[in-house]
Amino acid sequence: MASNGDDFTARLMDDMDPVLLDFVKTKVNSFIKWDLVRFFHENPHTADTVENIAKYAGRNVSAVEPELEDLVENGIMTKTQLNDTTIFTLATDDEMRSLVDKFILACEDRHFRVKAVYHIIRGMR
Amino acid sequence: MDRVKTGITGLDDMLGGGFLPKTANLVEGAPGTGKTTLGMQFIYNGITQFNEPGIIITFEEFPKQYYYDAAAFGWDFQELEKKGLLKVIMTSPEVSKLGVESVGGLLSQHIQQMDARRIVVDSITHFGRLTQDPIELRSLEFNFINALKREELTCLLTRESPVLLGENTEDAGIGFIVDSYIVMRYVEIESAIRKALFVLKMRGSDHAKDIRQFDIVANGLEVQARFEGQEGILSGSPRRMADSFVKAFVKR
Numbered sequence: 001m002a003s004n005g006d007d008f009t010a011r012l013m014d015d016m017d018p019v020l021l022d023f024v025k026t027k028v029n030s031f032i033k034w035d036l037v038r039f040f041h042e043n044p045h046t047a048d049t050v051e052n053i054a055k056y057a058g059r060n061v062s063a064v065e066p067e068l069e070d071l072v073e074n075g076i077m078t079k080t081q082l083n084d085t086t087i088f089t090l091a092t093d094d095e096m097r098s099l100v101d102k103f104i105l106a107c108e109d110r111h112f113r114v115k116a117v118y119h120i121i122r123g124m125r
Numbered sequence: 126m127d128r129v130k131t132g133i134t135g136l137d138d139m140l141g142g143g144f145l146p147k148t149a150n151l152v153e154g155a156p157g158t159g160k161t162t163l164g165m166q167f168i169y170n171g172i173t174q175f176n177e178p179g180i181i182i183t184f185e186e187f188p189k190q191y192y193y194d195a196a197a198f199g200w201d202f203q204e205l206e207k208k209g210l211l212k213v214i215m216t217s218p219e220v221s222k223l224g225v226e227s228v229g230g231l232l233s234q235h236i237q238q239m240d241a242r243r244i245v246v247d248s249i250t251h252f253g254r255l256t257q258d259p260i261e262l263r264s265l266e267f268n269f270i271n272a273l274k275r276e277e278l279t280c281l282l283t284r285e286s287p288v289l290l291g292e293n294t295e296d297a298g299i300g301f302i303v304d305s306y307i308v309m310r311y312v313e314i315e316s317a318i319r320k321a322l323f324v325l326k327m328r329g330s331d332h333a334k335d336i337r338q339f340d341i342v343a344n345g346l347e348v349q350a351r352f353e354g355q356e357g358i359l360s361g362s363p364r365r366m367a368d369s370f371v372k373a374f375v376k377r
Contacts, residue, residue, distance in 0.1 A: 043188040044206075046215040047224070047231050056187070056215075082223040082230060089231070 027074045032067040040090040129279040132170030135348025139333035149270045153284040154309030160283040164245035166345040169200045177242035178210045184251040188213035225272035248283040263298045304328040
């Protein structure tokens with residue numbers, strides 16, 4: 001019975017736009033990434049070091065750095081080297097920007113947020 | 126001579142028509158005097174009245190806050206960003222310094238993409254994070270300002286003054302580097318706080334020498350008349366001038 005209940009929950013939680021479902025499962029698959037994506041969506045021309053971005057996000061550098069690297073890997077962020085300094089910015093790719101816009105817009109719906117939280121927690125297990 | 130108009134009521138008159146093109150202009154004031162509003166208005170009017178795209182660099186306030194504050198004056202910054210006429214860039218002094226000093230740096234890319242003509246740096250005070258040495262700081266600020274001028278931008282730099290009322294005694298080495306220097310001050314008159322503005326310096330141009338009142342109204346900053354019948358405005362607590370003196374010299 002418990003297994004059936006889990007299946008039902010999983011089906012219910014998967015009931016969202018497949019593009020966004022994939023985005024949550026594979027790209028914004030942690031709460032830090034979610035915070036970072038929201039921050040860069042609200043402040044889209046931010047260009048700064050990991051130390052300063054961590055400060056803006058109110059988190060530790062050691063926690064933020066690997067998440068930023070993942071976002072770069074997944075094409076959401078861009079990394080630029082200026083002398084010895086690494087600078088992170090939101091990717092300018094139109095398709096990626098519109099996907100980020102779509103995700104943030106979807107987050108305004110409480111049901112979507114609950115589903116996204118579910119997938120992030122499951123992914124972290 | 127060409128002028129870069131701020132479009133701010135009363136201010137362009139004080140500046141002899143506006144800032145000189147491709148110059149660095151400092152606006153100094155205590156918290157809440159309206160430095161950022163003046164900067165936003167300079168950029169907004171540049172885009173909407175004079176067809177000059179602009180950039181705002183912020184070292185502390187989140188761009189989201191600028192969008193919100195601008196909207197209160199009816200200025201839709203997000204729409205201007207969508208049209209490619211404005212960019213509000215959040216960064217740090219070290220990154221922005223590298224961004225203008227390196228070939229193809231991030232800031233240079235933005236400037237070229239947008240054909241930006243105006244820039245606001247809010248605030249230059251944050252360069253103090255880069256060094257404790259005043260000589261090195263002056264050199265850093267000088268190099269940064271020169272890099273912006275090389276990009277042919279007319280710059281407005283804000284500077285925080287820690288003094289709420291009265292004269293600022295803090296060293297303002299940057300005052301020697303910039304081309305013009307506008308000071309905003311709180312003044313206490315008859316148990317009310319009013320705001321005063323004056324142009325301390327303007328290289329290569331005449332400018333108004335009087336101290337004027339200003340206010341932040343529904344559509345931004347508005348420079349009004351000079352303070353009549355008051356002396357010692359810069360002390361923050363002016364005195365009423367003797368009636369006989371006012372009659373003889375001021376109200377003629």
